[in-house]
Amino acid sequence: MNLAAGKIYKGKEKSFRMFDRIHRRYDLLNHLFSFGQDIIWRYKLSQGIEKKDNQQLLDLATGTGDVAFSLLKHSPRIKHAHACDMAQKMLQLARKKAIKKKLSPKVSLLQGDAINIPYVNDIFDVVTMAFGIRNVTNPSLVLTEIFRVLKTGGKAFILEFSLPANKILRKLHLFYLRHIIPRVGAVISRDKHAYRYLNKTIETFPYGQSFCQLMQTAGFRNVRFKPLTFGVVTIYQGEK
Numbered sequence: 465m466n467l468a469a470g471k472i473y474k475g476k477e478k479s480f481r482m483f484d485r486i487h488r489r490y491d492l493l494n495h496l497f498s499f500g501q502d503i504i505w506r507y508k509l510s511q512g513i514e515k516k517d518n519q520q521l522l523d524l525a526t527g528t529g530d531v532a533f534s535l536l537k538h539s540p541r542i543k544h545a546h547a548c549d550m551a552q553k554m555l556q557l558a559r560k561k562a563i564k565k566k567l568s569p570k571v572s573l574l575q576g577d578a579i580n581i582p583y584v585n586d587i588f589d590v591v592t593m594a595f596g597i598r599n600v601t602n603p604s605l606v607l608t609e610i611f612r613v614l615k616t617g618g619k620a621f622i623l624e625f626s627l628p629a630n631k632i633l634r635k636l637h638l639f640y641l642r643h644i645i646p647r648v649g650a651v652i653s654r655d656k657h658a659y660r661y662l663n664k665t666i667e668t669f670p671y672g673q674s675f676c677q678l679m680q681t682a683g684f685r686n687v688r689f690k691p692l693t694f695g696v697v698t699i700y701q702g703e704k
Contacts, residue, residue: 485658487553490554493652493653493659494530501692504693505623507538509592512621513535513542516541520588520589521592522547522581522613523546524593525549525597525599527596532547532558535590535592536570542590548574555573559573578596584613586613587613593622607620607681610682618703619703620702621700622675622701624700625666626697629695645662646662684702685702
């Protein structure tokens with residue numbers, strides 16, 4: 465492991481504390497830096513949910529709950545959403561949003577680690593994780609845990625940042641990640657580290673076919689991926 469990778473790895477061990485520090489500005493910055501595309505990405509994620517009744521959903525690294533809430537809105541056949549995150553202050557915001565959206569009866573918010581999911585085997589029809597798996601110290605273990613809690617035939621959907629295949633777009637996007645986001649993020653969030661950490665995790669995390677291979681190694685079948693917004697994010701899907 466080189467020195468740069470080592471620093472990123474150590475940062476991931478306590479990344480949830482960083483998210484707690486920026487929780488008040490987290491949603492605002494998501495909308496700002498994605499130019500509002502984060503709403504569309506969550507909607508695209510919901511389109512993969514099967515049209516069968518009474519599904520049980522688990523959303524990992526739920527943050528302020530936007531993925532879980534979006535899926536409940538756009539996939540009405542989900543009976544109940546369970547949402548986990550390590551960051552307590554992010555969960556506090558999620559609880560307030562659930563009340564405001566009148567979704568409290570349909571969502572359970574729990575502090576929990578994706579590396580050690582606090583649920584028994586074979587109980588969920590769908591497991592989602594958006595922009596969280598690159599922040600864990602062991603993505604392969606998370607995928608194994610997701611596989612464990614899924615029912616046979618259940619599906620996992622991972623929404624994660626990636627890099628455009630087009631060389632010109634890739635260069636422009638890297639400039640945006642390395643120079644624009646860290647400066648603006650530091651001013652708005654008042655946290656110099658958080659948005660430096662963002663670009664480093666994106667640039668060092670496997671994406672495309674490389675991530676699909678991780679899912680296949682964890683046991684998933686029918687694994688595929690779909691780049692969105694010129695490839696700056698990707699949805700990965702696999703079945704147990």
